[in-house]
Amino acid sequence: MHPGVLHRRFLSDLSTSLFSFVLPLLPTSEELTIKEEVRTLIEKLIKTIEPSARLLSFGSSCNSFGLRNSDMDLVVLIDDPEAALDPSTFVAMIGDLLERETNFDVKPLPKARIPIIKLNLAASPGLPFGIACDIGIENRLAIENTRLLLTYATIxxxxxxxxxxxxxxxxxxxxxxxxxxxxxxxxxxxxxxxxxxxxxxxxxxxPNLQRIAPVRPITEEEMMLEGRNVYFFDDVEMLRQEWSxxxxxxxxxxxxxxxxxxxxxxxxxxxxxxxxxxxxxxxxxxxxxxxxxxxxxxxxxxxxxxxxxxxxxxxxxxxxxxxxxxxxxxxxxxxxxxxxxxxxxxxxxxxxxxxxx
Ligand code: CTP
Ligand code: MG
The missing domain is CATH 1.10.1410.10 (Poly(a)-polymerase, middle domain)
Structure with a gap:
């Protein structure tokens, strides 16, 4: 057979093989459910310390690039500007609380450069390898870059x-x-x-989402977060219609x-x-x-x-x-x-x- 034909056949086999390679490595729906339950449980507990706190997922649990048994990246956002909690103290308090109220293996690192709490959940039938989880504080840029990755994936x-x-x-x-x-x-x-x-x-x-102009003018304030320009074109519906x-x-x-x-x-x-x-x-x-x-x-x-x-x-x-x-x-x-x-x-x-x- 002509080498060009063989090569074309290899390329098409390669694409098919890539899809079948990746498919069984995706998280099961059971895993996703357990992770969401864990997030809700921890959020509820954290709200007993600070009612305006929310616990959000970021990273591969929600950028659509998650593999089975991947770790869980969580971040606490505090919406009340009056709540003057510094991250180290907050991490220590959450650490104590989770140790008291859950049977997770809890390791607070309040003195780290970026204070976080490390959690490990034991293995269970729905989660044969347990879950490793990091909880950070106020890392709002991570939420935005997760959204950027997800938008690219969705196109x-x-x-x-x-x-x-x-x-x-x-x-x-x-x-x-x-x-x-x-x-x-x-x-x-x-x-x-x-x-x-x-x-x-x-x-x-x-397309370069950070270089597509917004459909309606947006203010400087909407564009900036912690002194960084976090604008990108995120209207997925419009992208689907207008960009191919x-x-x-x-x-x-x-x-x-x-x-x-x-x-x-x-x-x-x-x-x-x-x-x-x-x-x-x-x-x-x-x-x-x-x-x-x-x-x-x-x-x-x-x-x-x-x-x-x-x-x-x-x-x-x-x-x-x-x-x-x-x-x-x-x-x-x-x-x-x-x-x-x-x-x-x-x-x-x-x-x-x-x-x-
Ligand atoms: N992140 C970041 N800066 C880095 C590393 C990570 O801002 N230098 C943030 C990003 O929001 C990223 C998230 O942390 O989406 C998680 O990073 P990482 O664990 O490297 O990626 P995941 O997509 O979660 O991959 P994995 O499935 O291997 O955990
Ligand atoms: Mg991760």
């Missing part, structure tokens, strides 16, 4: 969700999803995929091209991935690693190896956790993946299994 769920979910699994299996060990957070990986779909692919698979991509590549093709782009084309040493603005230079952001500056320790020197700009907190490098070795490993993994997918493997299912070994 083209079949391609966007499948790609992100697969790449999250791949990154976990290949051990490059450990910010504490010098590699990437899931949030960082997701931003890389969205950057690729908005700014690298031509024609783009997704003229990029018809299959999810398999996009996956191969994603790996190829980050293996060969993206200039990790000099460039910043910005979902908001497209590729930027490290220099223009002042995110260079000036090794000559005296007194910089190893950590500070490593801070800008891989640069991913947060969509709203634009002075924040989401990938600051990535060390020199971490970046080396990550780039090695992109190359390995490109190799596996482009060496004309016999069957797509086998290629995916090999990829995530």
């Amino acid at each position: 083209d769920p079949a391609r966007v969700r499948t790609l992100v979910l697969f790449l999250k699994v791949w990154a976990k299996r290949r051990r490059i999803n450990s910010p504490y060990r010098g590699t990437l957070s899931s949030y960082g990986i997701t931003l890389m995929v969205l950057f690729f779909l908005v700014h690298v692919k031509q024609p783009p698979v997704l 991509s003229i990029n018809f590549e299959s999810v398999g093709e996009l996956l191969i091209d994603f790996f190829r782009y980050f293996s060969h084309d993206f200039q990790f040493n000099t460039m910043v991935l910005s979902l908001r603005a497209g590729p930027l230079t490290k220099e223009s952001k002042g995110w260079t690693n000036d090794i000559d500056v005296g007194g910089l320790n190893e950590m500070a020197r490593d801070r800008n190896r891989l640069c991913i700009e947060d969509p709203f907190e634009i002075t924040y490098n989401v990938a600051r956790t990535v060390t020199k070795d971490g970046l080396y490993t990550i780039r090695g993994e992109f190359m390995r993946a490109t190799r596996i997918l482009t060496q004309r493997p016999e069957r797509a299912v086998l290629a995916l299994a090999e990829l995530c070994r």
